[in-house]
Amino acid sequence: MAGGKHSQLTLLTIGTVILLALVVLTLRLHRLTELPPGLHHDEGTHAVNALQVLQGEHAPFFPENNGREGMIVYAIALMTSFLGRTVLAVRLPTALISAGAVFVLFWLGWILFGRDEHSGRPTPWRGLLIGGTGAGLLAVSLGQTVIGRTALRGSFLPFFLSLSLALLWWAWSHDEQPSSSNDKPTGQSPADHSGQAARLRDYWRIALAGMCAGLLPYTYITARFTPFLFLLFGLSFLLPFVRNGDGKKSGEVSSPPLLFRLIASPSRTEWQKAGIFVLVAGLVAAPMLIHFALNPDHFFLRSSQTWVFDSERNLGNPLGTFLSNLWGYVLAFGFRGDLIWRHNLVGEPVLNLWQALFFWLGVGAAVWHWRTRPAYRLLIFWLALLILPAVLAREITSVPPNTIRMIGAIPAIYLLVAVGLWEAFLFARRRFSQLAEVRAGAAFASLVGLAILVQGAFTYRDYFHRWASAPEIHRYYGTGWTDLIKIANDQPADGSVAFLVPGYLWQYSFEYLYQGEAPVHLVHTAMPDFAHQIESAVKTSASLSQVKVVDWSNDVIWAGDEDQRLAVLFDKYGRYMGTEQYADFQIKNYAEISLDRPWTLYEFLDPLTVNYDGGIALMGLAAGQGIEQQSSQSPLNLKEGNPFWLALQWQTAPELGVDFAVSLRLHDAQGSNVFQRDYVLWKPDHSSTGAGGQTEPFDSLHLTEFPADLPFGDYELRIVVYDTESLKPTVELGVWEAETTIAHLHYTDSK
Structure with missing residues (x-):
């Protein structure tokens, strides 16, 4: 009978992993070179920084364009060295890390809930259902699909935070869990290994957890709140009113010895583990910490622009603005969505109504059991601390929620939905069902799996059809630039043709993707002595016979009055040869360029x-x-x-x-x-x-x-x-x- 249960569990686990792989790889990687179209200017900035890294300019933090942590830059640099300067090289790192976060969350859910807090006995069905449900919901999330397919540095945070917590939990509880040949290997020490060898393996796991924690400062700005998560969760075991699974207060003797007793009454081994974790995390994070110590203005570069208590953002009402922000993020669970196209199908909430129902049920269960169930307590701390950076930030031109700012809390959110489903399942099973545990669990898993697959089908439709066909997407991702790059790449390499392109933010994308030989000059009116700068650009090619001046459609890329200034200059110092029309811009062609006298917009005023x-x-x-x-x-x-x-x-x-x-x-x-x-x-x-x-x-x-x-x-x-x-x-x-x-x-x- 036990063998039958084990085989059913194994088959269901394998099926869950295969299903997760099919779903997440389809949603994150399918047509990645086509969607999103073009490159957003933030992606272009990452990519240009990656080129600088490949040229030997290294840094843990890059201050351009409001600052960016270095992990995404180095990931793109690595991919560029293999794939060249392509859109795929920019987007593949975040797409893969977003897909990887699904499997890490599955493992974390299993680790957290795969063993009973009271008796210490294995609860593989609970671990499988909570881990699988949380991972499945993350895989089919529309918002996470949009973000994961765009090169946004925030995608690295859920992966490394979840992995660090999973390794930490596994290592710390490893030698306290009895071995069983029928148990899923989620941290048990093999019976034939000596205690010393098992302890050494635990130290390695702790070191890996510390390494992942040390990498968090290189991911995204909201990762600066993760040390508080580790610290507060650890300290929570020392609170006198926190009880372990058998009802005893922290510090009282209980049997069997479990994770929370170890931390509440730390031995020399536990202090060694904590020391290893902190030491490794500190060593890995040291370059970033040193950089901020030497450049403190970089630490506040972005946060100073969005601080909710800044008078320019709260309009003299700091408390009201903070509460309004908080309410906006509460509404993200079922009622209000992010209004930024690169984060979301505009208006779609983070959780739909049925997910939000089970989320709040999970939050309620976690709060109710927070003193006696460490996993529940971890999820509550995780949710509160990693959604706080989003609540403390406010843009004058937008309203919450901002999905990317709350991305650190996303794994906790989906695990809490899964907890709510599990608690509902237990209630229904006790009240209405007489099925055996295995049959009831299999039926429940099948029902949840079907619901997630249906949600995945809706996500596929919403992303590849509704989101992809929205006219705002082409403007948001600057598809005109990729069209222009193709045209410029087809020009002769003899220097006879040059391009003048008005632009202000989007030059990063062009600088990364353009690899042609024709001179392309990006210009804007903020250049000192505009006319002289244009003349100098034209003079760079001795064999120049034609200048192509790009005139953007104002609803695609607004370039001020640069098109007017360029038209005046070339009407004065060249001969107009006609206009080529394209979807997002037109190209005005000029020949017979006069360089025999200095260029000016006007001679006198x-x-x-x-x-x-x-x-x-x-x-x-x-x-x-x-x-x-x-x-x-x-x-x-x-x-x-x-x-x-x-x-x-x-x-x-x-x-x-x-x-x-x-x-x-x-x-x-x-x-x-x-x-x-x-x-x-x-x-x-x-x-x-x-x-x-x-x-x-x-x-x-x-x-x-x-x-x-x-x-x-x-x-x-x-x-x-x-x-x-x-x-x-x-x-x-x-x-x-x-x-x-x-x-x-x-x-x-x-x-």
Whole structure:
């Protein structure tokens, strides 16, 4: 009979592992080179740091782009050395570690619940069902599928934290568990080994657990809370009101000796184990600790930007903002989802309603038994401490929950769902079922397995169809950049063609993936002396015959007024050869590039002083068509068929706080408004006028094509400056009119 139970358990275990492998490998690895499309700029930053590592620039922490811990960088560097500079090399490490976390969680659940807390006897069915259910739910999680398939450093945290706890639990309880040939080998010492050999193996397991714990600071910022988990859980055994499995308080003699008695009444061996764990963890973490000691600003680099008690984020209401954050994460269990596309199918909660029901049941059971069941106590501490970093962080532009910030608590969350299911199963079995333990367990496991498979089918549909087809995904992951890379890679390598690409954040992805020979220059208006920098970029190739200027669609990648500035420059110093249209951008081609005189956006600025009551002033004007600049002191002679460019110089008051836009209006001789274009005013660093910062004068550039049916004749060019939020115009001081004439135009045909 015992042999039959053992064979059933073995078959079910093997089946569970095979099923987990099929599900998680499908959801994490299927079409990984295609989905997500492109590379998010955070992924690109990781990848560029990986190239630096391959070039010999090593560091435990990389401060670029708000800072990143080094584990993901080194993992991508390793994969790049094998697969080259590809999207797969960037994403495969996190996809594999996300899949591996499923199997580690299965083992951890078995380790934690595979032995009865009261008697010490094996409870393999409980371990299998809780471990298998928790791992299965993690495998089919939609949010973890999205995160696992994206190169986000947070994916490493659940794997190494779960592995460290599993090794620690296994090693510490190993020599206290009786051996049985029918038991699942979850920590039993073989009977034929000497006590000294068994103790040595335990020390090795403790050292491995310490190594995994020491690697946690290299994973993700929220891992900084994990030392509190290890410390508080260990200290909890010393509390006088904590009782062991047979009802005795900590420190009282009980039989059989179990894990919690060992810690509550530590012997020399237990102190040695604790010392080994702390020593190994400290040695492994030492490079990161030394880095932060030498660079304390790096330690607070990201947390200082999201601290919930910062007045800029809580708007003077720290307690209310904290409680609002906390409530947002409570709602993540069944009611509210992450609104960030790279974390989730927007709006889908971490747990659906049926999972949330059993989660709260599991939380209730764990709280009820926290004094007598160490595994339950561990899960409660784990949930509370690793969700706390998320609650303490707040973005001005988003609302909780943020799934990646709570990723350290994800294994505990799914194990608590499994605990709730187990407690419900025990209740139902006692009240309604007369089936034997094995038959009842097998029936329950089959039912839960079927539910997880159904959930997996929904996750497959939601990810590969609903999430993948959302238009926001292509913008979020910058698919235009991968399309541009393919085009640039096809260009000749003789230097006859060069690309100018406006961009600000996305250059990391391009820098990693582009391997062609054609010169590609990433430019933005924050570059000092913009026109001269563009001229210098064009001069880098002696055999240059064509320049391709990329003009992004604003709903894909917003590049401020860089496209306007580049168009003005190349209309002045090159010959327009036509435009190539693509899904996310267009490429304007220019030939006959003139390099015989210095490049400038304008040669001179006509003085013009218009002071507005809104705290902004118009200081000067430059205008022209093509290479010819004209003085606005006399009527501008503009010809049909050529764009008209206008440069305006502005000065804003300190701490303005208002975002302004301009409306350029063309009035005919009768005073009628016959043409109008509106533009938001952006500073060279892509900030609005109300963003604060620099108060020195800045230029805005506007390139305008008149409609084909505009009659020839004389016109007035007038300007209105208005608040983009209220649409209320600001008026000129002393004149008290919103509309100001800034130039006169004479519009004729092109002959």
